[in-house]
Every structure is written in structure tokens, then in C-alpha cells.
Amino acid sequence: MDKIVEHARSREVESERGKRQLIELRQSVLEQKKKFLLDQAYAEYNPDWCDYARPLRDENTIRKKLHNIDERLQIIERALGRIKDGSYGTCAKCGKQIANRELFLAPEQELCKECFKNQV
Numbered sequence: 001m002d003k004i005v006e007h008a009r010s011r012e013v014e015s016e017r018g019k020r021q022l023i024e025l026r027q028s029v030l031e032q033k034k035k036f037l038l039d040q041a042y043a044e045y046n047p048d049w050c051d052y053a054r055p056l057r058d059e060n061t062i063r064k065k066l067h068n069i070d071e072r073l074q075i076i077e078r079a080l081g082r083i084k085d086g087s088y089g090t091c092a093k094c095g096k097q098i099a100n101r102e103l104f105l106a107p108e109q110e111l112c113k114e115c116f117k118n119q120v
């Protein structure tokens with residue numbers, strides 16, 4: 001088998017694995033969001049619990065936390081979109097391949113290590 005075919009096949013395997021990981025990740029973030037919202041509702045009906053938890057539960061903290069969760073979900077959705085259009089595993093900035101190891105650790109990753117470092 002020539003190298004190009006082999007390479008394409010390994011990207012395909014990588015995408016498949018990324019997809020499974022991303023779907024699981026999305027599920028767990030959605031669970032997290034649900035739990036968070038339930039906790040908020042619970043706090044409203046349980047003043048004692050709310051008193052105890054109040055320092056962490058002001059409006060801004062809640063909004064920020066929800067924003068972070070939604071942002072995470074969007075990143076996951078984008079990554080799933082890249083799997084569909086075939087650009088998964090390619091850096092969104094410089095177009096280089098993202099190392100498989102990086103994708104394994106963070107399947108939603110859209111930048112290569114270099115670009116990620118330069119961004120911060």
C-alpha cells in the first residue's frame with residue numbers, strides 16, 4: 001500500500017475515534033449543564049441550602065459558568081462539523097496536521113500546538 005493511502009486511512013481512523021470521543025464529551029457536558037441548572041432551581045426552593053451555597057452562586061458566577069458550558073458545547077459542535085467536512089485534525093490557522101496525541105487528549109482541539117501557544 002502506498003504511503004498516501006496509508007496516511008489517509010490513518011486520518012480516517014483518527015476521525016472516527018475523535019467523533020466517538022466528541023459525542024461522549026458532548027453528552028457529559030450536557031449532563032453537567034443539566035445538573036448545574038437543576039442545582040440552581042433547587043437552591044431557589046431550598047433557602048438553607050442556598051444560604052450555604054450563596055457565596056458561589058451570585059448572578060454573575062452563574063452566568064459565567066453557563067457561558068463557559070455553552071462555549072464548550074459550541075467548540076465540540078464545531079469539531080463535529082470538521083469531521084463531517086473532512087477538515088478534522090487540521091489546524092484551523094496554519095493548516096498543518098494536528099498530532100494524533102494532541103487530538104486524543106483534546107478531541108475538540110482546532111489548533112496545532114504551535115498556533116495554540118502563539119494565541120495565548
Ligand SMILES: [Zn+2]
Binds near residue numbers: 092095111114
Ligand atoms: Zn497551526
